[in-house]
Amino acid sequence: MSAVDTMSRFEVTPVETFDVTLEVPGDKSMSHRAAMIAGLATGTSTITGFLPSEDCVNTLQAMKACGVRCEVLEELPGFGPVAMRIEGRSMHLTAPSGSIDCGNSGTGMRLLAGLFAGQDFITELFGDESLSSRPMGRIIQPLAAMGCRIEALGEKEGSAPLRISPAEIQPIRYELPMASAQVKSAVLLAGMTAAGTTEVIQPAVTRDHTERMLEAFGVKVVTEGLHVSLAGGQVPQARDFHVPGDISSAAFWIVAAAARPGARLVVKRVGLNPTRTAILDAIERMGATVIRRPVEDVQGEPFGDLEIHGAPLKGTDLLPEEIPNLIDEIPVLAVAAALAEGTTRIRNARELRVKETDRVATTVENLRAMGGQVEEFEDGMEITGGAPLRGAEMKSYGDHRIAMAFAVAGLFADGPSTILGTECVRTSYPGFDHHLAAVCRGAVAESDYQLPTRAPNA
Numbered sequence: 001m002s003a004v005d006t007m008s009r010f011e012v013t014p015v016e017t018f019d020v021t022l023e024v025p026g027d028k029s030m031s032h033r034a035a036m037i038a039g040l041a042t043g044t045s046t047i048t049g050f051l052p053s054e055d056c057v058n059t060l061q062a063m064k065a066c067g068v069r070c071e072v073l074e075e076l077p078g079f080g081p082v083a084m085r086i087e088g089r090s091m092h093l094t095a096p097s098g099s100i101d102c103g104n105s106g107t108g109m110r111l112l113a114g115l116f117a118g119q120d121f122i123t124e125l126f127g128d129e130s131l132s133s134r135p136m137g138r139i140i141q142p143l144a145a146m147g148c149r150i151e152a153l154g155e156k157e158g159s160a161p162l163r164i165s166p167a168e169i170q171p172i173r174y175e176l177p178m179a180s181a182q183v184k185s186a187v188l189l190a191g192m193t194a195a196g197t198t199e200v201i202q203p204a205v206t207r208d209h210t211e212r213m214l215e216a217f218g219v220k221v222v223t224e225g226l227h228v229s230l231a232g233g234q235v236p237q238a239r240d241f242h243v244p245g246d247i248s249s250a251a252f253w254i255v256a257a258a259a260r261p262g263a264r265l266v267v268k269r270v271g272l273n274p275t276r277t278a279i280l281d282a283i284e285r286m287g288a289t290v291i292r293r294p295v296e297d298v299q300g301e302p303f304g305d306l307e308i309h310g311a312p313l314k315g316t317d318l319l320p321e322e323i324p325n326l327i328d329e330i331p332v333l334a335v336a337a338a339l340a341e342g343t344t345r346i347r348n349a350r351e352l353r354v355k356e357t358d359r360v361a362t363t364v365e366n367l368r369a370m371g372g373q374v375e376e377f378e379d380g381m382e383i384t385g386g387a388p389l390r391g392a393e394m395k396s397y398g399d400h401r402i403a404m405a406f407a408v409a410g411l412f413a414d415g416p417s418t419i420l421g422t423e424c425v426r427t428s429y430p431g432f433d434h435h436l437a438a439v440c441r442g443a444v445a446e447s448d449y450q451l452p453t454r455a456p457n458a
Contacts (some may be wrong), residue, residue, distance in 0.1 A: 010403065010419040012393075012410030012434070018103075018263035018310070022435060022449035026051035026082065026243035026248045027271045028428050029181075032059045032107050032303065033213045034241055035117055036189075039063035041088035041217055043238030046073075048361050050243055052080030054106035054427045058167065060084075062102070062112055066119075067094035072456045079430040082453055091193070093127055095121035099161070102127040104427045107182055110139050111210075113162055114186030117148040118169040118193025124153075126161040130356050130398055138184045142174045146190055146198075168348055171196035171232060179324035181207035184228065192219070194232035202226040206324050207275045209301070216241060216300035218425070243305035245270035249429045251279045251329045254308050254402045256411055256439070258288035259339040263310035269295075272302045278326040280306070282333060286313040286340055315385055323348050327355075331363045331405035337383040339374040339412055346380040353378075356424075357399040361392030366394045366406050370413060391415030400424045407436055 031051040036059065038045035050056065057080040064070055067089055074083035093116075102109040102125055113136075116123045126132070137158030143150050147167040152158050171194040174187055184200045188210055191198025203226070203435050211221045211228060215235035222229045250267045257265035272294055280290045288311050294304035315337060316388045318326060326333070330346060337344030352359040364376045369392040373384040391413040396403035410417030425432050430449040438448045 008421065009412070010331050010407045010422050010436060012407050012417045012419070012436070014413050014415070015411050015440060015442065016263055017442060018257055018260050018265070019444050020253060020257070020264075020439060020449065021268070021446040022253065022268040023268045024245040024253075024270060025053070025430060025451070027246040028248065029051065029107065029207060029209045030213065030243045030271070031056040032105070032111060033209055033394070034243060035060040035063050035086070036111060037213055037217050037236050038086040038238065038241070039066075039068035039088055039093075040091050040115070040320065041236035041238045042090040044085055044087045045238040046085050046240040048242045050082050050084065051128050051246065052076045052082055053430055054103050055108055058101055058103040058105060059108040059112070062100045062108070065096040065100055070072055074289045074453050075456055076430055076451060076453050079426070088236070093119050096123065099124040099126050100409060102131060104128050104131055104424070106131060106134050109160060109162065110136070110182040110186050111189060113139055113143060113150065113164060114189035116164045117146065117150070117167070117190035117256045120166045122166070123164045124161055124383050132156070132160045134159070135354055136162060137181065138178065138183050142172060142183065142187050143190055145174070146170050146172045146187070146194065147230050148190060169194045171198045173201070175201045176203055179204040181210070185210040188214070188221075188228065189232055191232055192234060192279065197231045199227060199229035202228070204321055204324050204363045205275060207273070209273065212273070212300040213241075241299060243285070244301060247271050247279065248328045250306065251332050252289055252408050253435070254279060254283060254306070255332045255336045256408045257308040257310050258286070259313055259412065260310040260337050261312055265308040267306045269303060269305055272304050274302070275325050278322045279329040279333065282316060282318060282322065282326065283308070283336065285316045286336060287311045288313065305391050313340035313385075315340050315344040315347060315383070317345045318347075320348040327351055328401060331359055331401050332408055334363045334367060334374075334383055335409045338370070338374070338385050338389060338409070340385040342385060344383045344385065346382070347377065348379055350379040352380070355399070357397040357402060359399065359402065360398060362397045362402050363405070366402065366409075369394050370409060370417070389413045391417040393418045393420065396421040396424055398424050400428045404429065404432055411439065
């Protein structure tokens with residue numbers, strides 16, 4: 001059995017057993033923020049566990065373009081750095097020589113817009129076709145209210161490229177119209193240059209990596225329920241920071257194990273931030289066993305080992321309050337739902353329509369291609385599971401999470417499956433093809449899942 005990634009497709013054959021121990025690459029959300037905040041800090045930080053995906057490397061390149069010095073200590077060949085020393089600029093960046101490419105990353109563009117809001121030079125941020133179609137008005141509105149001079153230059157109203165010109169930033173008390181960690185983070189980063197206290201009020205709890213990382217770098221952030229605030233004028237102080245594994249990447253293997261009775265998965269040194277672990281709660285409700293082995297939290301971000309034992313799954317309803325912190329895992333949870341007995345309802349997830357693709361439509365289309373029974377709604381879907389999945393040829397639609405979710409589905413199908421357009425996986429999970437190939441050939445040794453790293457020029 002084999003899985004082949006030619007950087008354009010995955011060819012997946014079903015497996016009968018699953019007994020896997022692995023580490024997934026570094027957390028994407030934390031890697032973006034580590035590059036940014038270390039670059040703003042006073043002093044030199046050592047960052048380890050960095051995710052060398054295209055998205056995170058683009059953010060690192062953006063900081064370097066603005067005067068931040070970076071010495072690579074270790075790299076994943078063919079992708080980029082996993083360990084580095086970053087010499088910060090004490091909040092004072094320098095003008096880039098040209099426009100900054102954010103690639104496919106909404107996180108990168110939205111957070112960088114907030115970061116550049118209070119700088120004394122013009123910055124233009126652009127991205128690929130997918131990023132240029134995603135809504136940026138959600139950050140433009142609060143940043144403009146803070147005095148930021150920000151223009152959306154795209155063909156579509158409120159879309160990238162974004163041009164940010166020098167301005168004096170004012171503090172704001174902003175109520176988020178949607179639960180968005182990216183918008184919250186953009187406002188807080190802009191607020192660091194304001195004279196006064198900036199406060200963000202959330203409609204629901206969202207990922208808190210920005211708050212935790214700012215605190216880790218010495219910036220005081222006050223969180224009281226759904227209210228988050230910080231005083232402007234604070235300067236981050238350099239520190240060493242290890243980025244744990246990305247639980248959103250682990251989610252693919254969590255489902256691969258959970259949906260197979262008798263299967264076992266151990267994921268080592270993975271992030272266990274409670275704003276990111278709704279995937280574990282959902283899988284437990286569906287019937288799988290989840291064992292958490294947290295490590296003492298020494299740097300602001302909880303992490304540890306996970307052990308998953310598969311079982312016959314049953315359908316569940318994803319709760320409205322879970323959706324903001326489960327949004328990236330919904331495509332692979334939809335696969336779990338198709339493999340479970342009964343009905344799974346996913347509603348209040350309209351945000352899926354404006355991700356890298358319309359993830360409601362693309363998930364529904366690929367499930368139906370495999371024989372899944374699914375009803376589509378404007379804000380989600382309802383999946384009736386239990387029917388065998390059949391092998392099929394499917395598109396990734398240029399969306400890394402769709403590509404990986406349906407590679408996992410292929411492990412359960414009644415014949416081979418092909419996922420087309422898998423080069424997009426490089427944006428979040430370098431080495432997924434290596435891990436998929438090891439799963440498909442039935443590898444059980446932990447060494448078979450290790451990704452090779454090396455010192456630069458070694």
